[in-house]
Structure formats: C-alpha cells, structure tokens
Amino acid sequence: MALRFRSVGRQVWREAHAHVKKVRDWCVWDARGCCGEGDTSASASSCLVQRNATFRPPPPAAHPTAIACSPLHQQLWPTSHVQRQDFQQLHSNAAHNCTEGDLVLLREKKDTHDGRLVKLHASRTTGTHRGIIQHADIIGRQPRQIVQSNKGAAYRIYDPTLAEYVRLTPRLVTPIYPSDANLIVSLLDIHVDRPSTGLNTEPPLEILEAGTGHGALTLHLSRAIHAGNPPIPTTPTYSGGPDEPEDAVYLGESVSDLQHSYLEAWKQNRRAIIHTLDISPKYSQHAKKIVEGFRHGMYAANVDFHVGDVSDWISKQRQSRRTLQPFLSHVFLDLPNPIHHLPNIAPVLHVNGLLAVFNPSITQIAECVEVIREHKMPYLLEQVVELGAGTIREWDVRAVRPRATLHESNAEAPSTNKSSDQQAEQAARDGELEEALSKEKEGNEEKWVMVCRPKAGQQVIGGGFLGLWRRME
Structure with a gap:
C-alpha cells in the first residue's frame, strides 16, 4: 500500500512539475512577460488561468496584459507601465470583428x-x-x-492601410503621398528602442515637422517612433443610462478629467515626440483630426500640434525649457521659404542630427545650399534626391567657381604644384556650368554659380525635391 501511494505521489509530482515548467516557459517569451524565468510559484498557474489557459504565442508587437502575477513580474514591468491593451483597437493583423466607430x-x-x-x-x-x-x-x-x-x-x-487612409481622407491641402513619406522617414534613419523600466537620463527623441499640411507625413513619423513610448494608461469605462449626467463621475472625479490627467501624466514620460507646426490654425486642426482618425488614434498621442512661425516656436521652446542646449534630433521643413529659418534651427538641432528640406522646385534647394555656404552655417549637405511615383534619382547641387574666375585668380596668384591631371579634372568640372544657373555674389569679386542637374542613369515621373543636411559641430 505504501509503495502504491509513493508511486502515485511521484506521478502527481511529475505532472505538476511539467505543468509549472510549461507555464514558466510560456511566460518568459519576453523580458516584460508576466512571470520571469525561475518563478515557479503558484502565481504562475494563476497567471495562466487569468490568461484563458491558452498556450499560444503572443502577438509580436503587443505589450503584456495588465495582470500583476508575482513580485518578479512587478519588478520587470511596473504596474504604472503595464496596461491592458485592446487588440481590436490596435488593429493587429489578427482577425477581429468590426465594431461601431471603426x-x-x-x-x-x-x-x-x-x-x-x-x-x-x-x-x-x-x-x-x-x-x-x-x-x-x-x-x-x-x-x-x-x-x-x-x-x-x-x-x-x-x-x-495607412497609405489608403492618407489618399482617401478629405483634404484641404495636397498631402505628401505615401511613397514619398515612406522614403523621407527612411532617409531620416529613425531608430527607437522600447522604454526601459529603470531611470533613463537620456533626452527623448524629438522631431520637428514644420508644415503639417494634411498630416500624412505626421502619421508616418509617429508610426516610426511609436515603439519608443510606453502604453497609454487606461481609464475606467462608464456606460450610464439615458437619465445619467453627460459627464460621468468616477470616485468623485469626472471621467473626462481623469482621462485628461492620465494622458498629461503619460506625456511627461514619453521617450519619442513629434512636434508638428503649421502657420494656419485651420490646416492644423484638420490635420489633427486626420491623425486622430486613423485606427482610433493609435498614433495621435505621440504628436504635439502647434500653430505659428517656426522661428517663433523655437524661441518660445528655448525660453520654456530654460536651457541653451539643443533638443531636436531631426528637423523637417516643408515651407515656401525655408532659408529664413535655417540660422535659428542650427542651435537647437543636435550634432549629427538631420535637417531635411522638401520643396517642389530644385531652385529652392539650391537657395538653401547657397545661403548655408554664404553664412557658413554648421550644415553639411549629404544628398539631394528627387521624389516621385517611380524610382528616385540623385541630384548634384553645389556652388562652384566658373572657368573665367579661375583664370583671373591663376593669373594673379603665384604658381602652384598642381598636376596636369588635377587641372584637367577641374576643367571637366567647370564644363558642367553650361547647364547651370549663374549667380553673382554681391560685394565680392569672386563669382559663383549653382550646379543643379540630375545625375545620369535614372528616370522619374513628377515628385518634389528633398535636401538632407547633417548638423556639424
């Protein structure tokens, strides 16, 4: 009899051990999972029961649900950061039923x-x-x-899709089309990491978009940085009867006030922010509705909308932050006259940050090149590309000295040790000026012209021009 009970006991122990091991293996799929490796307490089993007792791989882009199962779970993912996500609202690739408001x-x-x-x-x-x-x-x-x-x-x-949404929503201005927006985001080379649970002293990633327009690029930028922010805290849901007051009350506070306070507190802990600015209040308000309308506003909380002039906004930000240190990681300008704001952007743009200027005309990009050269601004031109419905092609945009100016300079200057190959190379480069736009520098004896021509080998239909400069020290 004793041997029989001992055998049954071993079998029960083996089954329990296998069950706990399965729970543990399932829960450690992510460092933020509900139970950490080695946590074999009974809380692991209760966690599994609360998760519908289903051993299925979790969605790759979703955060864990808000279930505090063990002290180790609370250390790995604090309660303030763990909020239950509504996967229907996030519209993952998994099948979901259409609901009212979708x-x-x-x-x-x-x-x-x-x-x-x-x-x-x-x-x-x-x-x-x-x-x-x-x-x-x-x-x-x-x-x-x-x-x-x-x-x-x-x-x-x-x-x-995001592309279909941008193309089919009502518009007040011409949007940056999805193919161009995707390329712009790619060229900005944005990289964000998941928010850490510990103390993070690094400044957040902040991107300025000047010229909100339709809000198309705003959505693409917000999607690119979305993973860098913690989940938005959930607020209590309330559904009253027809005789209930319009603003429901929860624990002595209105639900709308709770939602606002939760959101404002969450914004203070954002690790990635899009500042988008437009001179027109009408366009800015319309773009805000466009951003909030995509999949229940899943990317809207990453964006701060502003109305006004770019240089004025930068000045106010420096005053409110009470620091002269740069705070912008990248800047995107979609403005008629971007050259007026280039001097004010340099002090607030991080070293090695990107300045992107988007214009419909190549001559506007050429003006930026000329102004930066004349005033010796700390920008280094990386590339100028033409965007369009087909492929992209790179443009050669630079200021050079024409052949006549070089001959006069060589006649007055002492002879140098330049090789014949270098002189031939310079002569070939000067030959490009036959197609260039000529400009004379006022108050200076030297003459400069702008070379603006597509680099050979590519064809494109329509589109605008994007200039990319890197901030130097």
Missing part, C-alpha cells in the same frame, strides 16, 4: 478601384451607385468578408 474600406467584390472609407454607426447607411449598405450589416463581420447592398451588389470589407 473605419473600414468598402470595395466592390469584382472591382479594383480605391473604394470608399466609411466610419461605422449602427443606425447609419452608406449610399453607393449600386445600392444602400446598412452599417449594422457590417458591424460584427471581419475584414475580407462580404456585405451586400439592398440591390444585391457584393462589397468586400477591408481594414484601410
């Missing part, structure tokens, strides 16, 4: 046109040339499923 794209089943963006409200309808579609018929369905109009026409439901 933005969906409706496209005819056998048509390849862009389709129509629709914000779902249970009591509303959307009219098409092939009948009326009830929003209530869409709510509860999943993307890629079919919904029919009252005339029997079949429409497929899609989650709009």
